[in-house]
Amino acid sequence: MPLKQLTPFFSFWRVVTALDREVVDAVVAPEYSKNTPKLQEALRAWPGTYYWSRPEGPNRVVLIRALTPPPAERWGIHVGLFLATFATVWGAGAILMVPSLTFGLADSPNLAALWQSTKDWISASTPGLGFATALMGILLAHEMGHYVVARRYHISASLPYFLPAPPQLNFIGTFGAFIRLRSPIVDRRQLMDVGAAGPWVGVVVAVAVLIVGLLNSEVMVGVQGATKQMIYVANTPFYLGDSLLMSAARSWFVGEGTVQLHPIALAGWFGIFVTMLNLLPLGQLDGGHIVYALVGKHQAIIGKFMWYGIVILGFQFWGWWIWAALILILGRGRIAHPSVLEPHRPLPASRWPAGVATAILFAVTFTADPLPTVF
Numbered sequence: 001m002p003l004k005q006l007t008p009f010f011s012f013w014r015v016v017t018a019l020d021r022e023v024v025d026a027v028v029a030p031e032y033s034k035n036t037p038k039l040q041e042a043l044r045a046w047p048g049t050y051y052w053s054r055p056e057g058p059n060r061v062v063l064i065r066a067l068t069p070p071p072a073e074r075w076g077i078h079v080g081l082f083l084a085t086f087a088t089v090w091g092a093g094a095i096l097m098v099p100s101l102t103f104g105l106a107d108s109p110n111l112a113a114l115w116q117s118t119k120d121w122i123s124a125s126t127p128g129l130g131f132a133t134a135l136m137g138i139l140l141a142h143e144m145g146h147y148v149v150a151r152r153y154h155i156s157a158s159l160p161y162f163l164p165a166p167p168q169l170n171f172i173g174t175f176g177a178f179i180r181l182r183s184p185i186v187d188r189r190q191l192m193d194v195g196a197a198g199p200w201v202g203v204v205v206a207v208a209v210l211i212v213g214l215l216n217s218e219v220m221v222g223v224q225g226a227t228k229q230m231i232y233v234a235n236t237p238f239y240l241g242d243s244l245l246m247s248a249a250r251s252w253f254v255g256e257g258t259v260q261l262h263p264i265a266l267a268g269w270f271g272i273f274v275t276m277l278n279l280l281p282l283g284q285l286d287g288g289h290i291v292y293a294l295v296g297k298h299q300a301i302i303g304k305f306m307w308y309g310i311v312i313l314g315f316q317f318w319g320w321w322i323w324a325a326l327i328l329i330l331g332r333g334r335i336a337h338p339s340v341l342e343p344h345r346p347l348p349a350s351r352w353p354a355g356v357a358t359a360i361l362f363a364v365t366f367t368a369d370p371l372p373t374v375f
Contacts, residue, residue: 006046006063009039017067018184018341020156024063025053025342033059049154051189055346064186070156071182078159085162085174086136092173093131096231096263131263132173134209136162138271139177142202142278147179149197153190156182172270187345188293195289196358199275203361206271210249213265219257229259231266241367245272272365277323279362281306283331284338287362292337293347294355300336307335317369 003024007013013026032039043050048065143160150157163175185191220230228250230239240261246269250259261269281291282303292299307324314321327335347355 003063006042009042011059016341018186020066020068020070020183021154021186022048022065022067023186023341026061026063028059028061030059049152053187053189053345053348054350055348062186064154066154066156073159075159078161081162081164082136082160085164085177086132088164088166089135089173090128090132092167092171093128093135093263093267094126095128095167096131096171096266097127128263131267134213134264134267135172135174135270138202138206138209138267139174139274141205142198142271142274143177143179145197145199145201146194149194150179150181153186153194154183155185155190155194158182172266176274185340187340187342188296188347189345189351191289191340192293192347192351192355195286195293196354199279199286199358199361202271203275203365206268206275207245207249208268209271210246210265210268211253213262213268214249214253214259216262217254217265218260218262219254220260221257228257229261229265229269231261231263239372240266240269241273241370241372243272243276243367244364246367273367273370276362276365276367279358279365280310280327282327282335285327287358288337290355290358292340293351296343297336297339303335303337313368317371319370 009032010026011029016023046063050063053060053062147157158180160177160179162177165173165175167173230237278285279287281287291302310320310324
């Protein structure tokens with residue numbers, strides 16, 4: 001249904017073209033203010049999406065439709081990166097499970113010997129498959145949470161890009177994943193929904209993975225360390241930092257004592273840690289989206305204090321300095337979140353509980369010192 005067939009229901013309307021989308025901000029005529037069946041039928045025929053903008057008045061409705069079809073997805077790149085990342089994460093998990101396992105090729109250039117050494121390595125690395133499946137599942141769930149909600153608002157979004165990493169460089173085998181939003185965000189409601197979807201879907205999967213891993217983890221008798229959980233990397237024990245969520249899960253499903261985490265539990269720990277990093281209220285991180293949706297331009301003040309805070313935390317764990325630098329690089333020197341298309345449209349009251357709950361999620365997943373002691 002074209003817009004002209006909806007305008008008889010409106011007293012006033014405004015049309016904004018935002019790159020690849022048409023956004024209509026309309027005031028429904030008084031005689032249709034009760035959302036009559038005729039209006040409902042007309043809205044259902046709209047070739048896009050719509051929602052009521054109650055904070056601006058009981059009769060305000062926002063309609064959005066795509067003006068052009070989304071770009072064709074480059075499936076080869078997405079699938080190739082996914083498979084490459086799965087392979088590196090699998091290798092990392094195998095090394096965690098079998099510390100004596102290393103990457104290498106057969107000494108002989110003979111193809112038969114090379115093939116045999118490859119088969120032997122695959123057989124020996126089978127224990128890492130669970131770690132790879134768990135961690136990739138968490139990352140995929142997080143990004144698809146963003147993707148599905150973005151598409152609900154007709155935002156052109158890419159499929160996830162996964163980032164592989166050699167286990168020798170990063171012991172979990174990946175630098176994470178991301179999606180690209182190719183359309184501008186219209187208002188703070190959209191920003192809240194898209195920004196919060198990823199962390200919540202991801203953390204649900206991460207907690208499920210963590211529980212499975214903890215049930216298969218081992219309590220270390222007579223070991224007292226910096227925290228209550230540890231792993232071995234290349235035969236070297238590493239303690240991992242605690243969060244309120246991690247501590248509660250460990251207490252409920254394992255009990256007292258220092259726990260040597262099963263690689264699946266490590267995948268859950270990492271999923272929770274990545275959730276926390278993404279929820280920092282900085283720039284275009286998920287936390288930046290959510291805080292901007294809640295308080296608008298005041299996010300810049302909160303973000304500045306948080307950035308200085310993680311710089312100070314860097315004196316406890318140097319990795320925070322890397323993260324602080326990456327945030328500046330990715331944000332081109334900016335910590336403030338960029339404006340949405342309609343910054344003055346308030347966040348609906350229905351979205352505030354989601355914002356507050358996500359702030360609580362950040363608090364219970366926060367880990368100040370991810371690697372408190374290496375010995």
